[in-house]
Amino acid sequence: MFDTHVNLHGDTYAEDLGEVLARAREAGVSRMLAICDRLDNFPAVLGIARAHADIWCSIGVHPHHSKDFTDLTVAQLVEGAEDENVVAIGETGLDFHYGYSEEQDQVRSLKTHIEAARQTGLPLILHTREADDMMGDLLEEAYAAGAFTPLLHCYTGGERLARRGLDLGAYVSVSGILSFKSAREVREVIADIPMDRLILETDCPYLAPVPMRGRRNEPSYLVHVAEALAALKGLPIEEVLETTTQNALKLFTRVRG
Structure with a gap:
């Protein structure tokens, strides 16, 4: 399995990261993508990737933090992405649910990330909440100016x-939300997305899947996300694991093995 979205830096796993990673490997998670949420956290995220042969990372600024990096440049992202351990740009996007950053700051940051993804050829990890129409408009406008590969992460839109994303060649990642009893609308959307565009993630430490809901999430729980997708699609779990892993390797072309 390939957990395409893990948040391993910071305090959450500070005391037991080694144990968490050991459990992940024992559960069959052979690759992980550590996500950068703030540019000042990039050294820590990159350090985790460099320290483990089965972990890679991204570079980017989460939309919540775009107000703190209003001077972010394409060159900063491109330079950071020169490291072979960096396999994606983001997580970026639009989130109007909490309003932690003003709309103009989020849009400016998103456009900066899009250009970095275009220049590097790396996939663009996108977070979208209560911004579907604006995100679709911005992606289509930007794509018309030059191709890039979007990833609609932890999809709940x-x-x-x-x-609209699929029409631009996007991939869609599913998380433990797919297993939540309350996520009927999410399941309806994912049911119609072709298997060759779907990948798996935990988004740990958040969103632990059923039957682990309520606990701190971790990569070893990824199998439960796969089980929820297999049940939704009516497919054997082995087929879901093989297909989603191969999809992720096609998307993140720098990942080895």
């Missing part, structure tokens, strides 16, 4: 954004 509507059918229309999913379709």
Whole structure:
């Protein structure tokens, strides 16, 4: 399995990261992508990737933090992405649910990340919450100026954004939310997305899947996300694991093995 979205830096796993990674490997998670949420956290995220042969990382600024990096440049992202351990740009995007950053700051940051993804050829990890229409419009406008590969991460948006993303060659990642009893609308959208565009993630330490809900999430729980997808699609779990892993390797072309 390939856990394509893990948040390993910071205090959450500070005391037992080695044990968490050991459990992940024992559960069959052979690759992980550590996500950068703030540019000042990039050294820590990159350090984790450099220290482990089965972990890679991204470089980017989460939309919540875009207000703190209003001077972010394409050159900063491109330079950081020169390291062979960096396999994606982001996580970036638009989140109007909490409003931690103003719309103009989020949009400016997103456009900067898009250009960095275009210049590097690396996939663009996108977070979208309560911004489906604006995200779709921005992606289509930017794509018309030059191709890049979007990844709609931890997808909980509507059918229309999913379709618009797929039309641009996007991949869609599913998380433990797919297993939540309350996530009927998410399952309806994911049910219609072709298997060759789907990948798996935990988004740990958040969103632990059923039957682990309520606990601190970790990569070893990825199998439960796969089980939820297999049940939704009516496919054997082995087929889901093989397909989603191969999809992730196609998307993150710098990942070895």
